[in-house]
Amino acid sequence: MSKEEKKVNRRDFLFTASYTIGAVGLGAVVWPLVDQMNPDKAQQALATTEVDISQVEPGNSITVLWRGKPVFLKRRTQEEISEARAVSLTDLPDPQKDEERVKEGKDEWLVMLGVCTHLGCVPLKDKGDFNGWFCPCHGSHYDVSGRIRKGPAPKNMEIPKFEFVDSNTIKIG
Amino acid sequence: MKKFKFKILILSFFLLLTSIVPSLGAGSGGDLLKVDWSFKGLTGKFDRASLQRGFQVYKEVCSSCHSMQYLSYRNLGESGGPEFSEQEVKAIAASIEIEDGPDSQGEMFTRPGRPADKFKSPYPNVNASIAANGGAYPPDMSVLVKARPGGSNYIYSVLMGYEEPPAGMILDEGVYYNKYMIGNKIKMSSPLSEDIVEYTDGTQATIDQMAKDVTTFLTWAAEPELEERHRTGVKVIIYLILLTTLVYLSMKKIWSRVDTEV
Amino acid sequence: MSDHEYKPKSKLGKWFNDRLPLLTLGAHLTDYPTPKNLNYWWTFGGILTFCLLTQIITGIVLAMHYVAHADLAFASVEHIMRDVNYGWLIRYIHSNGASMFFLAVYIHIFRSLFYGSYKSPREVIWIIGLMIYLLMMAAAFMGYVLPWGQMSFWGATVITNLFSAIPLVGDSITTWLWGAYSVDNPTLNRFFSLHYLIPFLILGLVVLHIWALHVPGNNNPVGIDIKKPSKDTVPFHPYITIKDAFALLMFMIIFAGFVFFSPNVLGHSDNYIPANPLVTPAHIVPEWYLLPFYAILRSVPDKLGGVILMFGAIFILFVLPWLDTSKVRSAVFRPIYRQFYWIFVLDVLMLGYMGAMPAEGIYLVLARVGTIYYFLHFIVVLPVVGLLEKTDPIPMSISEPVLTGGADPSLARKDNEKI
Numbered sequence: 040m041s042k043e044e045k046k047v048n049r050r051d052f053l054f055t056a057s058y059t060i061g062a063v064g065l066g067a068v069v070w071p072l073v074d075q076m077n078p079d080k081a082q083q084a085l086a087t088t089e090v091d092i093s094q095v096e097p098g099n100s101i102t103v104l105w106r107g108k109p110v111f112l113k114r115r116t117q118e119e120i121s122e123a124r125a126v127s128l129t130d131l132p133d134p135q136k137d138e139e140r141v142k143e144g145k146d147e148w149l150v151m152l153g154v155c156t157h158l159g160c161v162p163l164k165d166k167g168d169f170n171g172w173f174c175p176c177h178g179s180h181y182d183v184s185g186r187i188r189k190g191p192a193p194k195n196m197e198i199p200k201f202e203f204v205d206s207n208t209i210k211i212g
Numbered sequence: 213m214k215k216f217k218f219k220i221l222i223l224s225f226f227l228l229l230t231s232i233v234p235s236l237g238a239g240s241g242g243d244l245l246k247v248d249w250s251f252k253g254l255t256g257k258f259d260r261a262s263l264q265r266g267f268q269v270y271k272e273v274c275s276s277c278h279s280m281q282y283l284s285y286r287n288l289g290e291s292g293g294p295e296f297s298e299q300e301v302k303a304i305a306a307s308i309e310i311e312d313g314p315d316s317q318g319e320m321f322t323r324p325g326r327p328a329d330k331f332k333s334p335y336p337n338v339n340a341s342i343a344a345n346g347g348a349y350p351p352d353m354s355v356l357v358k359a360r361p362g363g364s365n366y367i368y369s370v371l372m373g374y375e376e377p378p379a380g381m382i383l384d385e386g387v388y389y390n391k392y393m394i395g396n397k398i399k400m401s402s403p404l405s406e407d408i409v410e411y412t413d414g415t416q417a418t419i420d421q422m423a424k425d426v427t428t429f430l431t432w433a434a435e436p437e438l439e440e441r442h443r444t445g446v447k448v449i450i451y452l453i454l455l456t457t458l459v460y461l462s463m464k465k466i467w468s469r470v471d472t473e474v
Numbered sequence: 475m476s477d478h479e480y481k482p483k484s485k486l487g488k489w490f491n492d493r494l495p496l497l498t499l500g501a502h503l504t505d506y507p508t509p510k511n512l513n514y515w516w517t518f519g520g521i522l523t524f525c526l527l528t529q530i531i532t533g534i535v536l537a538m539h540y541v542a543h544a545d546l547a548f549a550s551v552e553h554i555m556r557d558v559n560y561g562w563l564i565r566y567i568h569s570n571g572a573s574m575f576f577l578a579v580y581i582h583i584f585r586s587l588f589y590g591s592y593k594s595p596r597e598v599i600w601i602i603g604l605m606i607y608l609l610m611m612a613a614a615f616m617g618y619v620l621p622w623g624q625m626s627f628w629g630a631t632v633i634t635n636l637f638s639a640i641p642l643v644g645d646s647i648t649t650w651l652w653g654a655y656s657v658d659n660p661t662l663n664r665f666f667s668l669h670y671l672i673p674f675l676i677l678g679l680v681v682l683h684i685w686a687l688h689v690p691g692n693n694n695p696v697g698i699d700i701k702k703p704s705k706d707t708v709p710f711h712p713y714i715t716i717k718d719a720f721a722l723l724m725f726m727i728i729f730a731g732f733v734f735f736s737p738n739v740l741g742h743s744d745n746y747i748p749a750n751p752l753v754t755p756a757h758i759v760p761e762w763y764l765l766p767f768y769a770i771l772r773s774v775p776d777k778l779g780g781v782i783l784m785f786g787a788i789f790i791l792f793v794l795p796w797l798d799t800s801k802v803r804s805a806v807f808r809p810i811y812r813q814f815y816w817i818f819v820l821d822v823l824m825l826g827y828m829g830a831m832p833a834e835g836i837y838l839v840l841a842r843v844g845t846i847y848y849f850l851h852f853i854v855v856l857p858v859v860g861l862l863e864k865t866d867p868i869p870m871s872i873s874e875p876v877l878t879g880g881a882d883p884s885l886a887r888k889d890n891e892k893i
Contacts, residue, residue, distance in 0.1 A: 053465060057458040064451060071560035075535055079557040084286050084328035254735055282552040351747075354552065358738060359746035394756075434746075437555070437562040444563070445734025452730060456723040463716045470510055470708060 087212035089204060092148070100164060102153060105211050109153035109161055110199065111172075112209065115183060120146055122170065123184040133194045137184040140198050150201045150209060151185045157192040172196075244362045244392055245369040247424060251431060252364075254446060257439050258432050263294035265411050266429025269422050271304075272409050274353065277345060277400075279333035282354035283433055286327035292439040293432050301327050308332050346386045348399035357427075357434040364431045366392065371423040374402040502688075507707035508714050509694035511872045515585040516692070517721030518578050519684075524722055525575040526680065530673050532568040540620065542666035544659040547622035548748045566737040572614050573740045574729050576763035579607060588815055590803030591693040597795040599686045604791055606679045611764065613672040616665040618761055623745030628758045630657045630665075636771075639778035656751065696872055697804025706872040757832060765829030766822050770848065772833040773841040783845065790852045797852055799860030807866040811859050818851045 078086075088105050092112060095101055100113035115123075123137040141149060153172075155162050160176035167173030168189065169182035179190030186195040201211045250259045267288065270280070285305035288296045296304065305325035310332060313320035325332065333352075335341040342349045351359070360366045369392035377389035383397065390398045404419045404426075411417050432438070480501035482488045491497040539558050541550035554561035583603070586592050592600035615633065619626045634651050638644040653660030691702050700706040708714070732740065740762060744755045760768050770787050774780035790797075805812045825844040831837035 051465070053458065053462050057455070057462045060451075060455050060458055064455060067451075071563055072531065072535055074559045075561060075564060076538065077559055079539075079553075079559055079561070080286075080290075081284070081328075081553070081557040084284065089326075282549065282556065287556070355746045359743050361743045363743075441562065441566075441734055441737075445730065448730050448734060449727060452723060452727045456720065456727065459716065459720045459723055463720050466712050466716050470713070 087210055089208055089210045091207060092209055093207040097147065100149075103211075105199070110211055111149070111151055111153040111164070111185070111196075113149040113164075114147050115149060119170070119183045123182060126182065126184075126186075130188070132187050135184075135186060135195055137186075140184055140186075140195070142201075142203065145203060148209070149183075149185055150198065150211065152197040152199055154196065155179055155192055156187065156194040156196065157190070162196070244365040245372055246365050247368055247427075249364055249428070249431070251428070251438055255442055257442070258293070259428060260295055261413060261415075262425045262428045263432055264296065265413065265415060265422075266425035266427070266432075267294050268411065269404075269409055269426040270353070270429055273403055273422075274426070275331075276334055277341070277350040279335070279341075279352045280331040280354050280433060281333055281352055283331045284327070285325060285329055285331065287436060289327070290436070293436055294429070298327075305329060346399060350400065353430055353433060355434045357431045361394075364427050367430055368423050368427045370398070371404055371427070372420065504709065504711040505703075506688065506710040507691065507702035507704070508710050509692055509700055509706060509872060510708045510713070511694050511696065511706075512692065512714070512717075513695050514717075514721055515581065515589075515695075517718050518582040518585065520718035521578045521722050521725050522575070522582060523680065524725075525571060525578055526673065526676060528571050529568060529575060530677070532564050532571065533670070533673065535564050536568055537670060540666075542620065542663050544622060544662055544749070547620060547662060551621045563733070566733045570729065570732045570737060570740065572617065573732070573761070573763065574725070575610065576614070578725070579610065580763070583607070584819065586693075587818075588805045589693055589695060590697050590798070590800075590805070592795050593798065593800075593803050594795065595690045596687070596693065599683060600795060601792055602679055602683045602686060604788070606676055606683065608788065609672050609676050609679070613669055613676070614761065614763065616669040616672075618745075619662065619665050620669065621745060622662060622749045624747040624749055624753075624755050625742050625745040625758070627657060627749035627751065628755055629760055630661065632758055633760075634661070636777070636781045639781045641778070693803065694872065695804060695806060696869060697802065697806065698868060698870075698872070700872060759830055762826065762830070765827075766825040767829075769825040769829035769841040770845045772829075773838065773845045783849075787845075787848060790849065794852065794856070798856045800863065800865070801860075802865040802868065807868050808859075808863060809866060810863045814851065814855050814859060818848075821847050821851070 086106060088103065090101075090103050090112060092101070092114070095112065095114045097114050097116045098119070100111055102109050102111055104110075120137070126137075128134040128136070138146070140151070141147075153161050155174040155176065157174065157177055157179050160174050162172035162174040162179070162181060164172055167180040169180050171183045171185065171188075172181040173179070174181075174190070174192065177191050179192035180188050181192075181196060182188050184195075185198075187193070199211055201209055204210050250257060250262075270278075285301055288294050288304060289298055289301040305327050308325045309322040310325045310329050311320055312323050315321055335344060338349060357363050357367055362369070370390055373390045373392035375389060375391050377383055381389065383389060387397050387399055388401055390396060404422050406419060407417050409417050409422060415421060435441075480498045482491045482497045487497055536554065539550065539554045539561065541547060551565070554565050556562075558564075586600065586603070615629075619630045634648060634657060637651060638648045640647060649655065651661070652658065653664060691700075694700065703709075742759060742761075759765070767784050767787060771780045771784040774783050800808060800811065802808055805815055821844050824840060825848065828837050828841035828844060833841065
């Protein structure tokens with residue numbers, strides 16, 4: 040029945056226009072329903088955090104929570120820095136120079152996500168065979184630059200976006 | 213035509229409804245003072261300068277007793293509001309001390325406020341607030357404008373409505389007469405007086421000016437989405453009218469086949 | 475549903491359809507013969523389906539952010555309004571959507587009352603419809619409690635307290651409903667659970683409602699039985715789909731008007747005050763769509779009597795098909811019933827208005843008059859008018875009055891002929 044009618048009545052511009060405009064509206068309706076699941080404004084406001092590093096002695100580190108994850112801020116001694124820079128890149132499963140992981144002029148400060156790149160556990164500080172961190176979950180060893188040296192983790196611990204607001208404050212994110 | 217008569221009937225009933233319904237909530241405070249607010253109407257917007265002045269009034273006059281717990285300092289910089297600059301927002305936040313913690317020793321500590329923090333309340337909890345204010349709770353102002361029949365006009369009227377009580381009315385200690393307050397009695401003395409605030413933009417701080425500014429600010433605080441809501445609403449209604457027209461014409465075209473078939 | 479000879483076009487379609495005849499169902503719905511004389515009062519079924527889906531979708535999304543705990547509920551709603559992306563929009567659509575849902579359902583019900591859509595053989599459709607309406611009221615009532623404002627809390631207190639009027643077991647039932655010794659956190663939690671559940675029960679009933687409808691087919695403004703398919707019917711698609719779309723769009727314009735420009739006008743300002751068990755609002759009122767029943771409840775001085783009458787006002791609708799004795803379906807041909815119909819409409823509107831007023835003075839008097847008349851309409855007017863009324867001549871077919879240029883009495887159905 041209606042099939043023949045369709046053959047007789049060509050798909051008019053009117054019908055096409057209606058469908059198209061309707062589809063546009065439908066799309067516009069879908070977007071808020073999807074976007075509401077994105078991080079809300081309160082989450083976005085917590086997207087950056089400022090850390091006071093004035094109390095940290097060389098050789099020590101602190102851990103802060105940023106976006107729900109731990110961030111290690113380690114103030115390395117000159118010895119530790121030299122040790123990190125002496126490592127040959129061929130020894131590294133994820134080759135990366137120590138210089139690339141710190142800010143110029145602020146080499147003391149290693150700021151990295153304290154999350155093992157294997158399956159997400161939090162590595163323990165001052166442990167392991169490489170004078171850095173050791174992840175107890177599956178035995179990954181990280182060195183004093185937070186780079187993976189031994190074990191199942193594929194990548195070095197991630198360096199987030201950060202900057203020095205002043206010499207006593209680091210802003211992460 | 214008959215079909216449309218009914219639709220028009222319903223539409224007009226509805227419009228009638230929406231015009232009576234608001235007045236159904238009117239309090240015993242008598243007819244309210246009405247202001248031609250810039251944010252009323254289909255395309256209403258907030259007066260940016262008035263919002264900033266209103267915030268100043270809130271901060272300097274009201275915030276010592278009235279909390280605003282659902283607002284964050286960063287809201288002051290977001291679009292559609294007072295739109296303070298990022299530095300100004302940081303400064304406003306940093307001017308108050310926020311309790312945070314516990315630290316690694318288990319102790320609570322205070323630190324300067326940050327934009328992400330919620331507005332600091334003058335009292336730690338409602339009971340403390342009631343105890344400090346003669347047994348009356350100074351309501352939180354986050355949604356106060358929506359929580360009173362008459363909304364912005366009500367808040368403005370109450371601020372302007374302090375008068376001598378009518379002859380014969382005895383008022384208890386700490387109770388004041390207000391022409392527009394529901395019940396006519398209020399436990400807050402007139403909060404605004406000439407020049408109680410020195411506006412940073414140099415505007416003369418008359419009671420009327422401060423009442424308008426702080427009411428505008430409170431309206432934004434209760435409905436920060438107002439401008440976006442109006443903007444989107446205009447677009448949606450125009451779109452719907454367009455689509456309705458197209459669909460109506462399509463409908464006429466399709467149904468034209470029926471009458472010819474008979 | 476009639477057996478279909480629909481044959482899917484593709485091989486995959488045939489394979490699937492043989493195992494689950496969704497394509498046959500689709501064809502049935504598309505070709506479904508619908509009376510061609512349906513007026514706009516018939517578009518509200520489609521509009522209601524839209525409303526139900528809107529509430530479900532916005533509701534599920536809101537539930538991703540809402541916290542059903544007495545200490546956090548109010549704050550979580552403010553979080554939705556202020557921080558969640560488009561949270562204000564989704565919340566206002568949901569709250570105003572509830573009002574639009576009820577506006578549509580009342581129009582839909584009053585259409586049925588006018589055109590006799592509840593009469594044989596459509597009694598079960600009508601009864602399922604009432605069950606849907608009851609569930610809607612339960613869902614709306616519980617939904618209103620969730621923001622945990624003053625009206626949420628005190629409305630819940632008043633209505634749940636009604637159950638204590640039941641003799642012997644009343645208090646136990648009320649405590650059981652509360653999960654505590656007053657409306658409190660346990661009450662809020664379980665209301666949230668049930669509020670999420672009920673719309674899906676409604677969805678199931680809607681399927682049954684439409685299925686039951688498709689057996690006899692739609693009623694129509696003239697109220698006569700028609701052959702399907704015939705020159706009196708059109709296939710549902712595209713004729714009815716496009717008409718429903720047009721009506722829906724008009725409805726959406728009104729909906730958008732509320733959401734974007736007056737989102738709180740149908741609500742009560744007291745619900746923006748956080749719930750306080752120590753302070754009772756001056757006037758406790760439910761949302762507008764429950765006002766007529768609220769008026770009936772309060773017109774009886776006795777608590778149990780009020781409860782009985784309030785529920786009675788809904789339950790009497792269940793037996794309406796048997797109370798209305800008229801052999802003529804549509805009020806178009808029932809001049810006496812038509813008058814009483816409009817009086818009934820006014821009565822319900824008046825009860826609604828009284829429900830918003832304090833239950834004293836002239837308001838209470840009018841509420842009582844309205845309540846008595848409400849029951850009189852069903853128990854006295856309908857049976858008597860149905861029996862005694864001289865109805866107008868009814869046409870033989872839908873097309874006939876159009877073709878012959880008017881109602882020709884000689885072409886009219888005889889009184890003893892079946893409708």
